[in-house]
Amino acid sequence: MQKYSKQTRLLLAVDCIIFGFDGETLKILLIKRAFNPEKGNWSLMGGFVQFNESIDQAANRILKQLTGLEGVYLEQLHTFGSTTRDPIERTASVAYFALIDIHKYETQLSNDYHAEWFPLKRAPKLVFDHQDMVEAAKRRIRYKAAMHPILFELLPTRFTIPQLQTLYESVFNTTIDKRNFSKRVLATGLLIKLADKDKAGSKRGAYYYQLNMQNYYAKFQAFMNFIPNPDSLHL
Amino acid sequence: MQKYSKQTRLLLAVDCIIFGFDGETLKILLIKRAFNPEKGNWSLMGGFVQFNESIDQAANRILKQLTGLEGVYLEQLHTFGSTTRDPIERTASVAYFALIDIHKYETQLSNDYHAEWFPLKRAPKLVFDHQDMVEAAKRRIRYKAAMHPILFELLPTRFTIPQLQTLYESVFNTTIDKRNFSKRVLATGLLIKLADKDKAGSKRGAYYYQLNMQNYYAKFQAFMNFIPNPDSLHL
DNA sequence: ATTTTTTATTGTTTATTTAACAATTAAAAA
DNA sequence: TTTTTAATTGTTAAATAAACAATAAAAAAT
Numbered sequence: 022m023q024k025y026s027k028q029t030r031l032l033l034a035v036d037c038i039i040f041g042f043d044g045e046t047l048k049i050l051l052i053k054r055a056f057n058p059e060k061g062n063w064s065l066m067g068g069f070v071q072f073n074e075s076i077d078q079a080a081n082r083i084l085k086q087l088t089g090l091e092g093v094y095l096e097q098l099h100t101f102g103s104t105t106r107d108p109i110e111r112t113a114s115v116a117y118f119a120l121i122d123i124h125k126y127e128t129q130l131s132n133d134y135h136a137e138w139f140p141l142k143r144a145p146k147l148v149f150d151h152q153d154m155v156e157a158a159k160r161r162i163r164y165k166a167a168m169h170p171i172l173f174e175l176l177p178t179r180f181t182i183p184q185l186q187t188l189y190e191s192v193f194n195t196t197i198d199k200r201n202f203s204k205r206v207l208a209t210g211l212l213i214k215l216a217d218k219d220k221a222g223s224k225r226g227a228y229y230y231q232l233n234m235q236n237y238y239a240k241f242q243a244f245m246n247f248i249p250n251p252d253s254l255h256l
Numbered sequence: 257m258q259k260y261s262k263q264t265r266l267l268l269a270v271d272c273i274i275f276g277f278d279g280e281t282l283k284i285l286l287i288k289r290a291f292n293p294e295k296g297n298w299s300l301m302g303g304f305v306q307f308n309e310s311i312d313q314a315a316n317r318i319l320k321q322l323t324g325l326e327g328v329y330l331e332q333l334h335t336f337g338s339t340t341r342d343p344i345e346r347t348a349s350v351a352y353f354a355l356i357d358i359h360k361y362e363t364q365l366s367n368d369y370h371a372e373w374f375p376l377k378r379a380p381k382l383v384f385d386h387q388d389m390v391e392a393a394k395r396r397i398r399y400k401a402a403m404h405p406i407l408f409e410l411l412p413t414r415f416t417i418p419q420l421q422t423l424y425e426s427v428f429n430t431t432i433d434k435r436n437f438s439k440r441v442l443a444t445g446l447l448i449k450l451a452d453k454d455k456a457g458s459k460r461g462a463y464y465y466q467l468n469m470q471n472y473y474a475k476f477q478a479f480m481n482f483i484p485n486p487d488s489l490h491l
Numbered sequence: 492a493t494t495t496t497t498t499a500t501t502g503t504t505t506a507t508t509t510a511a512c513a514a515t516t517a518a519a520a521a
Numbered sequence: 522t523t524t525t526t527a528a529t530t531g532t533t534a535a536a537t538a539a540a541c542a543a544t545a546a547a548a549a550a551t
Contacts, residue, residue, distance in 0.1 A: 024344045024345055025267060025304070025344060025345055025347075028267055028304045029267075029268075029304065029305065029306055029307040030265035030266055030267055031265055031266070031268055031305070031307075032260060032263055032264075032265055033264075033266055033268065033337075033348055069260070069263045069264065070264065070266070070337065070348075071264060072264040072266075072339075072346060073339060074339065075337050075338045075339055076335060076336075076337030076348060077337065079337075097334060097335065099332060100311060100332065100335045100350050101311075102268075102305065102310050102311030102312065102314075102350070103310045104307075104308060104309065104310055109259045109260060110259055110260055111307060112260075113268055113305075113311060113350075115335050115337070167479075244402075
């Protein structure tokens with residue numbers, strides 16, 4: 022089966038940057054490594070690509086292992102291939118980032134992997150080049166979210182406009198005028214207003230909305246702009 | 257050295273989608289495969305990642321092999337990892353795309369690799385999943401060029417505004433009003449007007465411009481928009 | 492029961508940007 | 522000298538974005 026003779030074969034890994042939003046801050050899910058090297062240190066969830074699975078399949082498998090989730094937003098980010106990135110053996114790693122509804126995350130899985138959610142700004146140092154991967158993921162999510170409605174993937178089915186705005190402000194580390202934000206969001210035609218309100222966040226209560234999936238898929242590729250002054254933000 | 261025991265090791269390749277612009281149409285550089293599998297069929301230029309080089313280094317090496325060029329625009333595109341993409345042996349491939357000044361391309365290298373420039377629209381069928389790679393590269397170049405000034409990488413140091421417009425029209429397969437285009441381009445502050453004209457293209461002649469490199473690097477990350485109605489183009 | 496407090500919701504005006512559109516100029520060719 | 526061809530410059534209307542404040546709903550406090 023090895024017909025390309027004399028060529029180097031190497032390990033191919035997948036690492037997942039898993040984002041979640043708790044209503045306050047953007048978070049990432051990290052695990053405490055259970056074995057050497059770097060045992061006990063914080064790391065992204067990862068694993069090796071198996072012989073009979075594609076890289077995408079490997080990424081989905083690893084995401085499901087840690088979160089219990091399938092069919093969620095998962096996008097290939099970048100492949101990291103420095104010769105020295107793994108001290109044990111030459112390994113290339115394909116990084117993926119996932120956007121999940123943090124409430125659907127199966128908490129009991131945390132125990133198995135010693136997993137923990139960290140606010141993106143206060144995450145611990147990570148092993149290997151995982152820090153670079155997270156940085157790249159942050160840039161990508163901002164870049165993409167500035168023009169495509171991917172951040173809805175972080176919210177539950179029903180959400181309020183103030184929640185959505187908090188999410189955008191959190192991702193872009195900025196503040197947005199709520200009148201203009203609401204106008205832009207509603208103008209997209211992506212939202213369906215529901216009859217009842219979320220009373221948790223305020224006395225008055227805010228109406229729930231859900232995505233119009235028809236329009237969501239139709240407009241996903243289109244450039245939109247919820248973020249004012251996009252070129253003032255260094256993405 | 258192989259301490260992650262029982263894991264699959266596989267071949268890691270790099271494939272380059274090389275874009276050039278001849279003043280008329282956007283082109284890609286393809287080679288005729290010299291050995292099996294698929295000997296004699298058209299293919300992207302590629303090669304295996306060696307043990308002591310990073311993936312980026314491999315991409316640069318392969319680009320130089322075919323074009324003689326170094327230090328040109330080269331960006332990682334996507335990693336392709338289907339289990340069946342190479343019929344001989346499991347191989348993952350990291351695709352890169354390059355934007356080069358077609359005039360700097362060293363033509364004699366064409367002979368060594370049986371390389372040929374094809375208009376993007378009239379390129380032949382390609383081996384393996386190289387067709388998918390080219391499609392992904394087309395999408396990416398459009399996406400990125402809609403907001404970042406990468407297309408200048410395809411032009412010679414001195415170029416005219418009509419040439420630049422032809423390039424944009426070619427990449428986006430559209431027509432642009434020349435008055436508005438000229439205004440937008442000049443408004444970026446990216447161009448320096450030179451004293452002499454290009455007399456080849458017209459009787460009157462068009463002034464040469466060159467990039468203001470200072471502003472080019474400063475504004476590279478910023479979102480710009482040379483393309484009217486970006487959401488009407490399906491990127 | 493009334494007032495206070497807090498956050499959600501709605502709207503208007505101005506500034507900026509984009510789109511649509513035509514006339515003039517330079518230089519070679521006829 | 523006239524014709525031809527493509528480059529260059531400018532104006533107006535429409536659309537979009539930014540800046541800004543008042544009102545409404547509902548719980549909590551008095």
